[in-house]
Amino acid sequence: MISVLKFLFRLLGYGLLAVAIVAGISDASSSIAQSQVYLAPLGHVWSNLSPYTFELVGNSVRPGLWDVAERTVLVWPVWAVLAPLGMLLLWLGAKRRRQLAQFA
Numbered sequence: 001m002i003s004v005l006k007f008l009f010r011l012l013g014y015g016l017l018a019v020a021i022v023a024g025i026s027d028a029s030s031s032i033a034q035s036q037v038y039l040a041p042l043g044h045v046w047s048n049l050s051p052y053t054f055e056l057v058g059n060s061v062r063p064g065l066w067d068v069a070e071r072t073v074l075v076w077p078v079w080a081v082l083a084p085l086g087m088l089l090l091w092l093g094a095k096r097r098r099q100l101a102q103f104a
């Protein structure tokens with residue numbers, strides 16, 4: 001059972017890292033095209049991709065917590081949110097190597 005969860009963590013971690021890389025490349029190409037630095041915020045991208053889920057989560061989370069999330073995490077660039085989350089999931093799903101006892 002644990003190995004299945006570790007596999008799912010690794011799979012989701014790699015997926016989040018892939019999305020973070022694509023988002024970073026998209027931000028870089030937009031910045032080059034506009035001749036100024038542009039970093040797409042997570043809240044803006046999420047509300048454009050799926051307004052229904054954005055509104056659903058906003059209505060289901062406590063108002064105080066949602067206000068804090070809107071002021072902090074949702075204004076960060078997409079890659080800055082997804083890359084550490086993906087790395088965390090990869091770390092949690094990593095295969096641990098057994099330490100073999102070595103005697104001198």
